Amino acid sequence: MKLKRFCALGAALMLLLPAVATPAFAAEEIVINEDISVSGDYDWTRFADDNITLNVYNWGLYISDGSDDSVDVVSAFEELTGIKVNYTTFDSNESLYAKMKSGGASYDVIFPSDYMVGKLIAEGMLAPLDYDNIPNIAAIGDEYLGWDFDPDNAYSVPYMWGTTGLIYNTTMVDEAPTSWSALWDVQYAGNVLMFNNSRDAYAIAAKRAGLSLNPSSVEEVNQVMKDLQDQKSIVQAYVMDEIFDKMEGGEAAMAPYYAGDALTMIEDNPDLAFVHPEEGVNFFVDSMCIPATSKNKEAAEMFINYMCETSVGYANCDYIGYSTPITAVWEMLDDDLKYSPIAYPGEDVMSKAEVFVTLPDEINAEMDSQWSQMKSYDESGGSWMVVIFLLGAVALSGFNIWRKLCKKMRDNY
Incomplete structure (x- = not known):
């Protein structure tokens, strides 16, 4: 009897499927692999046939990249969306700025720190974000939003702090x-x-x-x-x-x-x-932003939304050791990291901490x-020391040659 009733219910659901398929399955998570799953409420495949490559520019060693048994979150994004990612790294905010200012490369997603976000905004180098494409902004804790460098978060989504x-x-x-x-x-x-x-x-x-x-x-x-x-x-x-x-x-x-x-x-x-x-x-707060020159803005917003998924945020935080602004991710951390005085310092440290301003x-x-x-002085100082040493060596060599010639002349005389 139970089997017959189950089959009858299944047949009825099949008849209703065209009308209810989208809402019935929209809330289900999409499982990419054993570590990464994302919300089913988001259309992750809308660019799958568009042959898009996103140029992502991040700090070195600042993402879970598949090394040391970590999760490769970029590959999971590519598998999920059909979008290719060209992922490169920089080592300071200043080198990021110089690369963008030179126009030598075009990026779709970048990861500047607080004061650099403000500088890029002031110079018109960032695109305003469409949060219809980044609903996961809701996952970010309020305490990490609304900083002076971008008070309305019009241009930036916190990544790590x-x-x-x-x-x-x-x-x-x-x-x-x-x-x-x-x-x-x-x-x-x-x-x-x-x-x-x-x-x-x-x-x-x-x-x-x-x-x-x-x-x-x-x-x-x-x-x-x-x-x-x-x-x-x-x-x-x-x-x-x-x-x-x-x-x-x-x-x-x-x-x-x-x-x-x-x-x-x-x-x-x-x-x-x-x-x-x-x-x-x-x-400091490092954020995800989209340069004004991006040719794939909506796909870039999809990448930012993906980085704010709980499983993705957890993979990144767990691997790189930085502090997460995603509330659900912090709750998932092991106690030794969640309560680490290094990663999450107490009031004694934070009360004396300062944020960079633009x-x-x-x-x-x-x-x-x-x-x-200062840096060039160091180099030139070293160069002058080398020159002085060489001149001294030449002078000493000349003096020794002169002494030998004098001695030879005396001996001949």
Whole structure:
């Protein structure tokens, strides 16, 4: 009897299927693989036959890419949508800006930080977002929306957030550092790494001096840049992604860097540890944006919506170690990450954290100019030392030849 009733119900449903198929199945999740599933309420395949390739430009090591048994979220997107993704990386906001400003490449989705979002908006380099195509904005926690750089989130969707701090090798440091001043300590000369971008490096020197990491005048920039100049003899190298090999390999004692990457490095080398310096740190939000030059804006919005799916956000957060703005993802994390003082610091850290703001053009230009001068000074200084050494060697060689000739003449005489 149960079988007959089930079959009768099935036949009735088949008769109704044309009328109810869309709403009946729309809410079901679409399973791409054992790790990734997405909402069935969204039309993921509407560009499947359009032969679209999205150019996505992200920070290095900032997505779950299939390595080390992680989930390849980009491949899952391609399988789901039929859209191809050309995925490339940058190592700083400044290099992202320079690449876009030069017009040498065209991107559809980029991942700038807070202050750079504001700069790109001010220069008309971002496209306003159509949230009809990004309904998953609803998954983002309210505390990560409405920042001054984009108060209405008209141009940006939060991707990850984090803080800066000091990562150090416990076998090479006598006492755990508590201050940014450790990066100026002469006992670690040649064993200190430093950010290789002007904004992060400036922020550290400014906080050390008791100043805001957002300068209010050109004079303030000059003052802080002198402190960075004084630090140069201590610094082994100015790095970005190179920090992974150097710190994990024990090639340096300490370095400032982003908390999410610190978690990765500590996992690979247990001798490493991380601290938020007492003077205060940078709190940052990295976002997903669409350049005004994108030729595939709606498909780019689909990619952003996909990145905000819970399973995708979890895969990214779990692999890269950065802090998620997606409420449901945070709830899924293991307790050791969910309550990590590195990834999710407490009020003692956050109360002294500052967010970068978009600087006035005059101040921003001065910072970039001073930073470039400092870097070039280092190089030219080294070059002059080489020249002086070579001239000295030539002079010494000439003197020895002259002595030999004089001796030979005396002997002949």
